[in-house]
Amino acid sequence: MTASAAPVADPHLRFAPPAEHPRDIVILGSTGSIGTQAVDVVLRNPDRFRVTALSAAGGRVGLLAEQAHLLRVTTVGVADPTRVAELRAALRERYGAAEPLPEILAGPDAATQVAGLPCHTVLNGITGSIGLAPTIAALSAGSVLALANKESLIVGGPLVTALAAPGQIVPVDSEHSALFQALLGGVRREVSRLVVTASGGPFRGRTRAQLAEVTPEEALAHPTWSMGPVITINSATLVNKGLEVIEAHLLYAIPFERIEVVVHPQSYVHSMVEFTDGSTLAQAGPPDMRGPIALGIGWPERVPGAAPSCDWTRAHTWEFFPLDTDAFPAVPLACHVGSLGGVAPAVYNAANEECVAAFLTGGLPFTGIVDTVARVVSEQGDDAAGTSLTVADVLEAETRARHRARELTGTAGTAGAVSGGASGAVRKG
Ligand SMILES: NC(=O)C1=CN([C@@H]2O[C@H](COP(=O)(O)OP(=O)(O)OC[C@H]3O[C@@H](n4cnc5c(N)ncnc54)[C@H](OP(=O)(O)O)[C@@H]3O)[C@@H](O)[C@H]2O)C=CC1
Ligand SMILES: CC(=O)[C@@H](O)[C@H](O)COP(=O)(O)O
Ligand SMILES: [Mn+2]
Secondary structure, X not given: OOOOOOOOOOOOOOOOOOOOOOEEEEEEOOOOHHHHHHHHHHHOOOOOEEEEEEEEOOOOHXXXXXXXXHHOOOEEEEOOHHHHHHHHHHHHHHHOOOOOOOEEEEOOOHHHHHHOOOOOEEXXXXXXXXXXXXXXXXXXXXXXXXXXXXXXHHHHOHHHHHHOOOOOEXXXXXXXXXXXXXXXXXXXHHEEEEEEEEOOOOOOOOOHHHHOOOOHHHHOOOOOOOOOHHHHHHHHXXXXXXXXXXXXXXXXXXXXXXXXXXXOOOOOEEEEEEEOOOOEEEEEOOOOOHHHHHHHHHOOOOOOOOOOOOOOOOOOOOOOEEOOOOOOOHHHHHHHHHHHOOOHHHHHHHHHHHHHHHHHOOOOOHHHHHHHHHHHHHHHOOOOOXXXXXXXXHHHHHHHHHHHHXXXXXOOOOOOOOOOOOOXXXXXX
């Protein structure tokens, strides 16, 4: 895959005009881990941010209604149309009888419609490749895209990078926010390597044989971050780090050979940029996503007190280890699909989303996740690899990969992925 010559995330460029306060923000996935932390950042900074619209799948309508009321939004989107009556009742309870309710958009395209509303910045905090259409809508509307939903960039690949103007995407993923900040230390031709840190997940140090019997409960116990279930399992398999290497390649137009992963169990150093003169710039802070979220929606300004800073009065140690790719082959597999390009990253991601669902429901052993993804990639990853990509290509590749993953895991006919994927509609299962 050749990344576009101009990086879509570039801290030296300002896509939007100088910030006006308060800045209008749209939050997609507002009821999730990223979304609730974003709401927290906004509520603590009412002079800087005004949220105009929210969207969610529909699993937590009480929370969604509470957020809508607290933020006084004009529009609420919900992907599952069967939850509208409950949402309206929850809104009415909070707004009282007299006050008009926000407009409700419902159905599989609700998030995409919300993403296309006029605003300064759209924060995409949806989980899974179902975030692709909203990402495209936000970019097409000319908004800044504060991107947590890495899957949309990865499955869309050159489609998304071609649509984004240089500087239009501001990363929210902690590693990519760190790279973004460290890249300010030099110009692109002076960058020699991107070094992406990985916590190593709850099973760091185990051999492949020791991974065979681990349970969903153990895999959901991330050592340093509290996140939604899909990314938490992805951190345990290191698929998250594989996705993040592709994400770094697409955001910063750096070839895979110059992107490295290093295991750093404390999750204080969020990533590093090495420059041609041998100097390395690292970005650090205690693991707290409110920092990258605030930077993503506030860029180019920093939000004072957004997240705690390091406590240098206390002795502590930061360790770094090489990645064990025998126990955790997801990262080299991701580099392989990233280099193939075309739909190969979409196949990797779609198969993984299905396998994570199968693992969480007890239908697949932990090591079966990446084994199955590798099998689906070997069968389907070369299809349309490296060719120009359309949304239809991505959706078709995803459907085939999901189908094959379900066949291989024996979950065909079940509810499937936690998020329905780029071609799906709403949260299932
Ligand atoms: N959590 C974290 O710290 C980090 C997350 N990320 C990335 O951010 C994204 C979100 O992760 P996270 O917050 O952990 O996930 P969660 O599972 O906690 O939240 C997902 C959110 O997406 C919503 N959603 C799901 N499907 C749809 C849909 N079809 N339309 C609209 N909304 C939908 C959910 O709604 P509902 O509540 O109704 O189900 C929920 O609000 C992922 O891409 C993840 O990889 C990246 C770095 C860190
Ligand atoms: C907070 C964040 O950005 C996550 O993507 C985090 O990086 C997950 O931790 P791992 O390093 O274990 O994947
Ligand atoms: Mn991350």
